[in-house]
Amino acid sequence: MSAGAGWWEDALDGAPGGPVRESVRWQGAELRSGDRVRLAPRRSADIMDIALRGRVATVESIEVDFEDAVHVAVTVDDDPGRDLGRLRQPGHRFFFGLDELEPLR
Numbered sequence: 001m002s003a004g005a006g007w008w009e010d011a012l013d014g015a016p017g018g019p020v021r022e023s024v025r026w027q028g029a030e031l032r033s034g035d036r037v038r039l040a041p042r043r044s045a046d047i048m049d050i051a052l053r054g055r056v057a058t059v060e061s062i063e064v065d066f067e068d069a070v071h072v073a074v075t076v077d078d079d080p081g082r083d084l085g086r087l088r089q090p091g092h093r094f095f096f097g098l099d100e101l102e103p104l105r
Contacts, residue, residue, distance in 0.1 A: 021062040024070055026098050029105075035059045037074065037101040039094075052076065052094065056104065060086060060093060071095045 023030040031037075036058055041049035057074035064070055073095050075085035085092035 019064045021064065021070070024062050024072075024098065026101075027103055029103065031059060031062065031072070031098070031101075031103075033059050033061055036077070036104040037072075038104055039074070039076075039096060039100065040102050041096065041100050048094070057094070058082075063095075070098055072098065072101060074101075 023032045025031075036056060039052045039055050039057055041053055044050055044053075056077045058077060059072055060075055061073045062070060063073060073093055075082040075093055079085065079092055081089075081092045083092075085094075
């Protein structure tokens with residue numbers, strides 16, 4: 001990364017995308033890739049929010065956007081195409097905010 005440049009400038013030049021965190025502090029514990037969560041979309045913005053509500057999912061990655069907001073990428077455990085989600089294919093990998101996840105411990 002060049003001096004003074006943000007990670008997004010390097011991403012535009014073909015470098016890997018935004019930062020991926022190993023873990024994030026959440027509900028008094030650490031959330032990591034591989035952890036299982038129950039989905040609780042807050043907005044019901046589209047049919048996927050409704051269809052995914054209450055489903056159990058596995059955290060695939062924890063990513064940060066241009067505004068430093070944390071987004072958690074998950075694959076739904078009972079999705080027969082979840083292997084495609086692990087390959088980052090569309091339609092099988094979903095992003096949620098931390099406030100939309102309930103821990104399964």
